[in-house]
Amino acid sequence: MTIPTLALTIGDAAGIGPETTARTLLGHDDLREICRPVVIGDADAVRRGVEVVGGDPESVRVIDSPADARNEPGTIELIQDGPSLGKVPWGEISPAAGDGAARFVMRACALARDGLVDGIVTAPLNKAAMHAGGHNWPGHTELLAHEFGVRNFSLVLSAGDLYFFHLTTHVSLRQAIEDVTRERTDNVLRLVGSFARALGRPDERIGVAGLNPHAGENRIFGDEDADILAPAVEAARAAGLNAHGPLPADALIPQAVKGKWNLVIVCYHDQGHAPFKAVYGDDGVNITVGLPVVRVSVDHGTAFDIAGQGIAREASLVLATRRAAELAPGWSDVWETARRADEATATP
Numbered sequence: 532m533t534i535p536t537l538a539l540t541i542g543d544a545a546g547i548g549p550e551t552t553a554r555t556l557l558g559h560d561d562l563r564e565i566c567r568p569v570v571i572g573d574a575d576a577v578r579r580g581v582e583v584v585g586g587d588p589e590s591v592r593v594i595d596s597p598a599d600a601r602n603e604p605g606t607i608e609l610i611q612d613g614p615s616l617g618k619v620p621w622g623e624i625s626p627a628a629g630d631g632a633a634r635f636v637m638r639a640c641a642l643a644r645d646g647l648v649d650g651i652v653t654a655p656l657n658k659a660a661m662h663a664g665g666h667n668w669p670g671h672t673e674l675l676a677h678e679f680g681v682r683n684f685s686l687v688l689s690a691g692d693l694y695f696f697h698l699t700t701h702v703s704l705r706q707a708i709e710d711v712t713r714e715r716t717d718n719v720l721r722l723v724g725s726f727a728r729a730l731g732r733p734d735e736r737i738g739v740a741g742l743n744p745h746a747g748e749n750r751i752f753g754d755e756d757a758d759i760l761a762p763a764v765e766a767a768r769a770a771g772l773n774a775h776g777p778l779p780a781d782a783l784i785p786q787a788v789k790g791k792w793n794l795v796i797v798c799y800h801d802q803g804h805a806p807f808k809a810v811y812g813d814d815g816v817n818i819t820v821g822l823p824v825v826r827v828s829v830d831h832g833t834a835f836d837i838a839g840q841g842i843a844r845e846a847s848l849v850l851a852t853r854r855a856a857e858l859a860p861g862w863s864d865v866w867e868t869a870r871r872a873d874e875a876t877a878t879p
Contacts, residue, residue: 535649541572542654546833549580554845566856575617621839629660640678669701684821725868739776
């Protein structure tokens with residue numbers, strides 16, 4: 532059985548990405564049974580990460596192409612991109628490291644577009660450093676969407692069988708309210724349906740959180756839930772999706788944590804991120820749905836306060852790699868739905 536090849540980007544070289552990458556690939560040989568990991572980044576930065584976790588820097592092997600990867604335990608096979616970042620200070624915002632973090636993602640996307648990798652796994656980048664390095668993206672998700680030229684995508688937080696899809700992400704709350712449109716809701720509902728099919732659960736219930744308190748309380752607290760979300764849910768049900776809502780978020784999300792819902796759509800960043808991180812911490816990952824290949828990320832930041840100390844936990848990166856390997860083989864249905872939605876909403 533052919534296992535997927537995954538591009539693992541190291542994130543910001545001043546953060547914990549290099550050391551968690553080292554711990555993941557040198558301490559979890561079982562991952563190689565389900566995927567072929569190829570690191571995209573800087574060899575000197577990763578060697579420094581290997582050193583701080585007590586490993587052998589000689590374990591880092593620079594290769595030219597994913598096809599050259601031998602997937603041997605005890606090695607980190609890496610494609611070098613750009614100049615050395617081995618001298619970047621730990622735990623400080625660095626334009627060089629920010630530039631590198633963005634370039635590593637771009638290189639991974641280029642490899643995916645060329646059919647050389649089947650998925651992307653990302654360690655954390657620092658947004659301020661990335662901006663200082665000349666890449667003005669709100670975050671990973673938007674950069675990835677740009678590199679693949681897609682418009683219909685969603686950030687998804689996942690822990691176990693629970694998935695939180697987001698209608699909006701890295702925008703102000705005022706902008707998020709404006710961005711919760713009927714078109715956007717229709718598109719995300721279709722993405723969730725295709726994702727459910729990729730999981731082998733096409734009849735899975737989909738819970739849609741209300742935008743306003745109490746999902747508007749019959750228009751007492753706003754009209755968006757009745758005028759935008761409810762018609763979108765009704766249309767989704769008519770199209771065969773097992774969608775429900777809009778439902779009050781303060782009821783829906785606790786029910787989801789207890790297992791009543793596995794597929795949830797939230798309206799804005801903190802409506803999903805705050806409760807998810809409070810409950811799951813390092814046990815969650817971040818998936819981008821709507822790209823041609825699966826992309827999974829850790830659900831934590833660069834942790835500048837502990838970078839270089841060798842104490843950062845790799846659990847989220849291990850989980851992200853495992854989840855990407857599991858999702859990659861069935862990703863075509865998810866992508867096809869997103870591609871059709873992109874074509875339907877393209878500007879003439």
